[in-house]
Amino acid sequence: AQKVTQAQTEISVVEKEDVTLDCVYETRDTTYYLFWYKQPPSGELVFLIRRNSFDEQNEISGRYSWNFQKSTSSFNFTITASQVVDSAVYFCALSEAEMDSSYKLIFGSGTRLLVRP
């Protein structure tokens, strides 16, 4: 069964601290994709990254970095030197090909990050 678990419901840090958001997934397929989205209070889901199951290289984009480990079925997200503007709900999502050829996103329940000044 497909499932995404974000065990951290809410995290609060002080500005400039580093913070890691955890994501654990379950899938029956060998080919799948993993995503992270940011949802600010406005409601729009902002795409951050997509990773396919064959690419385990870690990725860094500015203050953001992602650690993908197939051995533990995890795709964790780290924000370095957090800023108040990073405050939002962050969702991890999984996608794999369905029998009907659609690619639906299966989302975790999200982690609310609060960065205090």
Add this chain to the structure above:
Amino acid sequence: ETGVTQSPTHLIKTRGQQVTLRCSSQSGHNTVSWYQQALGQGPQFIFQYYREEENGRGNFPPRFSGLQFPNYSSELNVNALELDDSALYLCASSLDARNQPQHFGDGTRLSIL
């Protein structure tokens, strides 16, 4: 490049009524997906449209239906509204149905009284 736009922003309905939500996909995108996000939860997949045909459906009853038009814009229709239909409805578009990143609009917040 124009992003995904949804209308209306907010909507209040009563039980038993019908509602239509609209979505304009990002320029160049031929695939639209709809999601329902209840308060405090992650979005749940409703269905996907690819080149005007339904291309996959989540675990939602038939009173949730949709359309995609030749310009790839889309509508979500919900009949016989129930209190549990109160949620943020998100539309996402992608370049095609083959797992390209989905880009989301701001959503329509639907409240059922």
